[in-house]
Structure formats: structure tokens, C-alpha cells
Amino acid sequence: xxxxxxxxxxxxxxxxxxxxxxxxxxxxxxxxxxxxxxxxxxxxxxxxxxxxxxxxxxxxxxxxxxxxxxxxxxxxxxxxxxxxxxxxxxxxxxxxxxxxxxxxxxxxxxxxxxxxxxxxxxxxxxxxxxxxxxxxxxxxxxxxxxxxxxxxxxxxxxxxxxxxxxxxxxxxxxxxxxxxxxxxxxxxxxxxxxxxxxxxxxxxxxxxxxxxxxxxxxxxxxxxxxxxxxxxxxxxxxxxxxxxxxxxxxxxxxxxxxxxxxxxxxxxxxxxxxxxxxxxxxxxxxxxxxxxxxxxxxxxxxxxxxxxxxxxxxxxxxxxxxxxxxxxxxxxxxxxxxxxxxxxxxxxxxxxxxxxxxxxxxxxxxxxxxxxxxxxxxxxxxxxxxxxxxxxxxxxxxxxxxxxxxxxxxxxxxxxxxxxxxxxxxxxxxxxxxxxxxxxxxxxxxxxxxxxxxxxxxxxxxxxxxxxxxxxxxxxxxxxxxxxxxxxxxxxxxxxxxxxxxxxxxxxxxxxxxxxxxxxxxxxxxxxxxxxxxxxxxxxxxxxxxxxxxxxxxxxxxxxxxxxxxxxxxxxxxxxxxxxxxxxxxxxxxxxxxxxxxxxxxxxxxxxxxxxxxxxxxxxxxxxxxxxxxxxxxxxxxxxxxxxxxxxxxx
Numbered sequence: 001x002x003x004x005x006x007x008x009x010x011x012x013x014x015x016x017x018x019x020x021x022x023x024x025x026x027x028x029x030x031x032x033x034x035x036x037x038x039x040x041x042x043x044x045x046x047x048x049x050x051x052x053x054x055x056x057x058x059x060x061x062x063x064x065x066x067x068x069x070x071x072x073x074x075x076x077x078x079x080x081x082x083x084x085x086x087x088x089x090x091x092x093x094x095x096x097x098x099x100x101x102x103x104x105x106x107x108x109x110x111x112x113x114x115x116x117x118x119x120x121x122x123x124x125x126x127x128x129x130x131x132x133x134x135x136x137x138x139x140x141x142x143x144x145x146x147x148x149x150x151x152x153x154x155x156x157x158x159x160x161x162x163x164x165x166x167x168x169x170x171x172x173x174x175x176x177x178x179x180x181x182x183x184x185x186x187x188x189x190x191x192x193x194x195x196x197x198x199x200x201x202x203x204x205x206x207x208x209x210x211x212x213x214x215x216x217x218x219x220x221x222x223x224x225x226x227x228x229x230x231x232x233x234x235x236x237x238x239x240x241x242x243x244x245x246x247x248x249x250x251x252x253x254x255x256x257x258x259x260x261x262x263x264x265x266x267x268x269x270x271x272x273x274x275x276x277x278x279x280x281x282x283x284x285x286x287x288x289x290x291x292x293x294x295x296x297x298x299x300x301x302x303x304x305x306x307x308x309x310x311x312x313x314x315x316x317x318x319x320x321x322x323x324x325x326x327x328x329x330x331x332x333x334x335x336x337x338x339x340x341x342x343x344x345x346x347x348x349x350x351x352x353x354x355x356x357x358x359x360x361x362x363x364x365x366x367x368x369x370x371x372x373x374x375x376x377x378x379x380x381x382x383x384x385x386x387x388x389x390x391x392x393x394x395x396x397x398x399x400x401x402x403x404x405x406x407x408x409x410x411x412x413x414x415x416x417x418x419x420x421x422x423x424x425x426x427x428x429x430x431x432x433x434x435x436x437x438x439x440x441x442x443x444x445x446x447x448x449x450x451x452x453x454x455x456x457x458x459x460x461x462x463x464x465x466x467x468x469x470x471x472x473x474x475x476x477x478x479x480x481x482x483x484x485x486x487x488x489x490x491x492x493x494x495x496x497x498x499x500x501x502x503x504x505x506x507x508x509x510x511x512x513x514x515x516x517x518x519x520x521x522x523x524x525x526x527x528x529x530x531x532x533x534x535x536x537x538x539x540x541x542x543x544x545x546x547x548x549x550x551x552x553x554x555x556x557x558x559x560x561x562x563x564x565x566x567x568x569x570x571x572x573x574x575x576x577x578x579x580x581x582x583x584x585x586x587x588x589x590x591x592x593x594x595x596x597x598x599x600x601x602x603x604x605x606x607x608x609x610x611x612x613x614x615x616x617x618x619x620x621x622x623x624x625x626x627x628x629x630x631x632x633x634x635x636x637x638x639x640x641x642x643x644x645x646x647x648x649x650x651x
Contacts, residue, residue: 025232027240028337030125033264033282034105034421035063040115042099044107047421049123051075051101056125057133057223058098058106059085063118063283063292067299071112073098075126076133077221083160085185085296091162091219120283120294120302122264124223128152129231130241132224135162140216142209143198148224154200155227155243156332158185161212163219169212171197173227174245174330175270179205182212183270183330186297191270225332228259233339240335245270248323258315260335261468265316266296267331272324279308281336281394282366282419286310287455287481287539288410289397311336311395313454313466341448341470345551345651348445350423351576351593353438363423367443369393369453369543370417370424371404373606375438375596375614389608390428392417395453396481396541401428404477404608405503407484438614440596440606442576449548453541455481460536462516464524471546473520474554475648477502478527481539485532490515490525493556493646494582503609505586520544545648553627553649556582561632561641568627570651574598577621577628578608578648579638587645590621590638598623605637 032047049056055075062068070085082097083089096111106123124131128151136146148154156172157179168185175181175191182196183189196213198206205224207213213220227243230236239259246254264280276296279285283292283302290304309318316333323329342348350363353375373389390401399416402408415427426441444451448470456465467473474492479485479502487502494500496515498508514533518526525542527534534540547553553568568574575594581587589608596604596614604616620633627649630639638645 024234024236024340025127026337026339027130027232027335028339030127030130030240031264031334031337032121032123032421033280034121034123035282036119036121038113038115038117038119041110041113042107043113044100044102045105045121047105047121047123049105049125050103051106051123051125052103054125054127055133056101056123056131058101058121058123060108060112060119060121061294061302063120063294063302065117065301067301069299070294070296071096071098073101073106074133074221074223075101076135077162083162083221085168086299088165088167088186090164090166120280122278122280127231129226129229131226134222134224136220136222138207138214138216138218138220140209140214142214144207144209144214145204146207146222147204148222150202150224150226150229151231152202152226152229154179154205154224155241156225156330157200157205157222159207159213159220159222161215161218161220163217166212169196172245172270172330173243174328183268184297185276188273188275188297190272232335238335238339240339242333243331244333245328245330248318248325248327248329250325252318252321252323252325254318254323254329255312256315256317256331256333258333258335260315261311261313262316262333263311263336264334265331267329269324269327270330271328274324281311282421284398286393286395286397286400288400288412310455313468336446336468338445338447341548342450342551345575348447348450348551349576349650350441350443351595352441352443353595354426354441355438358425358427359439359441360425361423361441361443363443363445365423365445366421367419367424368395368446369444369451370426370441371444372426372428372439372441375440375606377611377613389611392428393453393541394419395455402479402481402541403503404487405611407486407503409483410481440593440614442591442593449546450552451546452544454544455539455541458527458531458534458536458538458540460529460531460534462526462528463534464526465542466524467542467544469544469546470522471548472522473525473544473546475545475646476520476525477543478533479541480532480535481541483531483535483538485535488514488530488532490520491582491646492519492554495519496526500580500582501609502589505588505609507584507586508582551651554646555649556644556646559630559635559639559641559643559645561635561639563629563631564639565624565629566627566647566649568649568651570626570649572651573623573625574628574649574651575623576648576650579621579645580647581638581640582644582646585643587643588637592619592621592628594623598628603633 308322513528513530516528
């Protein structure tokens with residue numbers, strides 16, 4: 001049976017102490033997957049994790065090319081010390097070590113930074129109910145209790161002897177005898193049925209007398225992971241880490257419910273020989289496209305295997321053949337961030353313009369979804385079904401496009417988007433052959449109360465779909481991924497009995513089969529029986545937006561034909577606005593943004609539903625201090641006298 005943790009106060013002893021405060025804690029301040037490229041010299045990685053003040057662990061691995069050991073360094077053993085998860089070596093110092101742990105990340109020497117080589121890093125900050133690092137000296141006495149400061153019963157702990165060679169002992173609550181049977185992180189072997197640990201509670205874990213965990217005079221480091229212990233979010237009750245077990249089905253599939261969407265998983269078959277595997281959504285773990293996998297027990301390069309599964313809004317799924325049939329697996333899963341509600345639009349949205357071709361776009365946040373276009377729309381050249389207004393997401397896969405101006409299903413591209421921690425690299429324009437044209441990118445980060453996206457499978461019957469927006473969606477774009485149905489749009493102004501189409505200029509249409517006449521909630525939205533949003537066995541994606549003070553606004557106004565200012569409640573004006581006429585009269589989806597220009601003299605626009613080139617010049621929509629201003633220059637587009645409009649504005 002899984003170990004049931006007991007609650008207790010954090011230890012006051014000197015083994016990775018914490019100071020517990022009432023301040024809200026979020027996963028983005030405690031964990032980071034950060035990708036970087038070596039430059040042939042010492043580097044500093046700024047990932048926003050406070051290791052100097054809080055302490056923690058950094059784990060790095062070369063992704064490409066030749067074999068390369070996993071490097072693990074922590075603040076308790078100190079800078080200059082490294083261990084290798086794929087080897088039994090004792091603690092190593094000198095070349096290849098981490099050189100510093102700072103309040104915003106970590107540094108390493110040139111040996112960990114060969115020029116042009118791609119790396120992944122995972123940083124775990126010490127935090128009650130999440131992670132702890134403990135060092136101790138063995139005494140050879142069975143039943144030795146080691147204090148820790150996790151503040152909850154560990155779901156898993158990994159122990160390594162550091163003064164001499166020794167395996168990486170893993171005790172996990174998902175084994176037959178929880179936290180007693182053991183595996184080795186550096187091997188493929190199944191869980192041993194012997195007992196090497198005798199349990200744990202919220203303040204201590206107990207070890208036996210053997211060399212692996214408690215040799216007299218031996219030195220050890222232990223990495224402790226919590227399980228469903230709460231401690232996070234505004235209420236302090238949100239879980240961010242789960243240490244569980246799953247039983248694969250006879251076809252090698254599995255579905256796991258965590259109560260949150262994960263961003264990172266470490267897993268292994270516990271009753272068969274198999275590699276340990278690490279997957280995460282930063283390197284590539286999506287609905288389609290290869291899954292980037294690294295193996296803690298080997299020095300092998302990253303493997304981009306066929307799709308093995310995907311995260312879901314409340315857990316994760318493994319596809320057929322991804323697991324050993326009828327086998328048991330243990331895992332550590334960490335929640336996707338950010339959890340904190342953003343306070344500025346610049347932290348979650350960025351409009352950019354580039355001259356075309358391969359483009360490195362810096363947004364200063366980790367982008368989850370990119371809508372973009374060739375401003376000249378040369379790619380369509382009379383073919384409105386081409387991918388000239390593509391959308392690419394981490395969740396669906398970096399080569400998988402949808403087109404906002406067409407009913408086409410997903411298309412797999414030769415070139416696409418490579419997401420990173422500070423933006424993305426885009427090369428799709430090369431496929432179009434429009435490398436000299438200006439291209440516009442609208443990059444979004446999924447964030448509470450602002451923007452979310454959900455992939456789901458239709459049932460043909462009314463169903464609710466779980467989302468993680470954390471607020472009631474006021475605008476939703478829903479698109480069938482595997483078919484040629486249009487983009488159906490829900491907006492709170494027209495309500496749950498109507499829909500519009502993002503890929504056409506048509507006005508609202510009454511339908512009970514779209515949203516089943518049901519308004520979304522802060523946790524679910526409802527789809528009816530229409531094949532456009534819920535055909536049996538069909539796959540869909542939904543993009544969800546909400547109004548968030550100072551960040552975004554979904555609203556409505558009536559055109560005057562003259563000058564008027566639309567107050568969005570912003571302090572510095574809009575950087576993006578998407579506007580649609582919302583009555584029975586047709587009207588395009590007009591997009592203005594500050595990257596292209598939203599000034600009194602220049603306000604170009606692009607149409608999200610049409611393949612015409614960008615309309616340049618002064619088109620009567622510009623940024624105002626509280627939102628955006630419309631003038632008589634827009635009296636035939638987004639400011640027609642007496643016409644109603646809806647809009648999405650982002651500060």
C-alpha cells in the first residue's frame with residue numbers, strides 16, 4: 001500500500017533548515033527546466049531560482065552528440081562538488097563542477113560549456129512540501145533516524161554515498177513495501193524486495209546499517225521529494241509534486257490523474273529491467289511530435305523517440321506501446337507553472353516583428369503558444385487554405401500548425417518553432433520561401449486568469465472539459481485538430497447560445513449544440529454535440545482567455561464613426577487588440593499591435609480570417625493611456641457608427 005504521510009512541523013535541526021512563512025509559494029520559484037548552449041567558457045544561468053538564500057539541487061545533462069555524464073551539484077555539499085547519476089563515483093571536485101549558486105541561478109566552468117553543445121538543466125529549490133537536501137555521516141547502527149526539513153513524509157528519497165563509490169539508492173512510496181524496497185538510479189534493475197530503509201515521517205527518515213545508506217564514518221547526501229503535501233498557492237493547499245505508481249494496461253497505455261498538469265516527470269518500471277527516463281514540456285513533450293527523453297542511468301544523448309504520450313489538464317497519458325504491458329511504474333511528477341497570477345502584460349504576452357527567415361525571438365518569458373504570419377501574405381498567393389496564419393504550441397508540438405484563416409486540420413511542417421526559456425526560434429518562414437518579408441509574431445504564456453489552452457477528445461455527447469485558466473473564460477477559440485471544421489468562437493458578450501467563426505467574417509449564429517447553452521466556469525467549459533467542437537473520437541484544442549486587471553480585457557463597445565477611447569482599465573495602454581463586429585452583419589477579425597505600430601499617424605492591421613496582405617497607414621486605432629482610441633479613419637472597419645464590437649485587448 002502507498003505510504004500515507006503524516007503532517008508535522010519542519011525540523012529545527014541543522015539538516016537543510018527552512019524558515020516557514022505565511023507568504024504564498026509557487027512552483028515557478030522552486031523548480032526550473034532551463035535549456036542552454038555551451039559557449040566554450042564559464043557561464044552563469046539565470047533561471048530565477050534562489051539557491052543562495054534557500055538552497056537546492058542543480059542537475060545538468062548534455063542533450064546532443066557524444067556521451068556525457070549527468071552532473072548533480074547542491075548547495076549543502078557546496079559549489080565545486082559534483083556527482084554523476086549514471087555512475088557510482090564518489091564526490092568529485094575540480095573541473096566540470098558548479099562554481100557558484102546565486103539568488104537567481106547558478107554558474108559553472110568551461111568544462112561544462114563546450115561551444116555549440118546543447119544542455120538541459122533542472123533546478124530544485126529547497127522548500128517545505130516540495131524538496132529537501134540532507135547530508136549526514138553514517139554510524140553503522142540499524143534504525144538510524146536522519147532528520148529532514150521537508151515538513152511532510154517524503155514520497156521518494158534518493159541517497160548517494162559521497163566518500164567512496166556506491167550506488168544511488170532510491171526509496172519510493174510506490175514500491176511494494178513503500179519507502180523500504182529499493183531501486184538504484186544508476187542501473188536498470190527492478191526494485192529489490194529486500195529492505196534497505198524502514199520508513200519515514202514528516203521529520204525523519206530511517207536507514208539500515210549497510211554500506212549503501214549508513215556505513216560507519218561514511219558520508220552521504222539525500223535528496224527528498226514530497227508527495228501531495230499541499231503548501232503552495234494563495235491558500236497554501238495546492239499540490240505541486242506527486243510521487244506515485246501506475247499499472248500499465250495490456251497495450252502499454254496508462255492514464256494518471258494528479259489533480260494538476262505536470263511539466264516534468266521522472267519514471268521507471270519498478271518490476272522489470274528498464275531505463276530511468278526524464279521527460280519535460282520544455283524540451284518537447286506534447287500531443288504530437290517526438291518526445292525528448294533523457295536517461296539518468298546512462299550517459300547517452302537525448303533520444304527523440306516517437307510520441308510516448310502527453311500531459312493533460314489534470315495528469316498525463318502514455319500511448320500504446322510506451323510502457324511495458326501490465327507492468328508497474330513509479331514516478332515523480334512536478335506541476336506546470338506559472339501558478340502566480342501575472343500583474344503585467346509584458347510578462348505573459350509579446351508582439352514582435354522580424355524581417356523573415358530564421359528568427360530568434362526574445363520575449364523574456366517561456367512562450368507556450370505563438371500565432372504568427374507573413375505580413376505580405378505571400379505564402380497564400382491565391383491559396384487561402386495554406387498555413388499563412390499558423391499557430392504553434394508547446395502542447396501540440398513544435399512542428400504542428402493550425403491556420404486561423406482556414407478550416408484545415410493540423411499540418412506537420414519541415415520547419416517550425418523551437419521553444420526556449422526566453423522566447424523561441426522560428427524557421428517556418430524558410431518553408432514558405434518568404435525570407436525577406438516582414439513577419440509578425442504574437443507570443444503567449446499560459447498563466448492563471450489570463451490564458452490557457454486545452455487539448456481534448458470529442459465524445460459526440462454533451463461533455464465538460466477541464467481547464468486550468470483559474471478564471472471564467474470570456475473568450476474561447478475551439479478548433480478540430482484532425483479535421484476540416486471551422487474555428488468556433490465563444491464570447492461572454494454573445495453568451496452561451498451563440499458562436500462565431502474565427503476563420504470567417506460571419507456574425508453570431510444561434511446554436512444549442514455549440515456550448516450546450518452552458519456558461520463556462522473557472523474549472524470547466526461545456527461543449528455540445530456539434531462535430532465542430534465535440535465529434536466522437538475527434539481531437540480538439542481550445543484557447544481560453546479571461547479579463548485580468550492591468551493585463552487583459554475582453555469587452556465590447558459600439559462604434560460612433562468619430563473619435564472615442566475604449567477604456568480597458570490599463571495604466572499604459574494596449575499593445576495588442578483583436579476586434580470583431582458582433583451583430584448579424586459580417587465583419588473581419590481585425591488585429592492591431594504595437595510591434596507594427598499603433599500610433600496616431602500609423603496603425604497597420606492584419607486580418608486573422610483573411611489572406612490579404614497587411615493594410616498599412618493610419619487606420620484609426622492607436623494606443624491610449626487606458627486602452628485604445630478609435631477615430632473616423634476606422635469608420636468603415638472597427639468604428640462603424642452604431643455597430644457593436646467585441647475585443648480582446650492586452651496591455
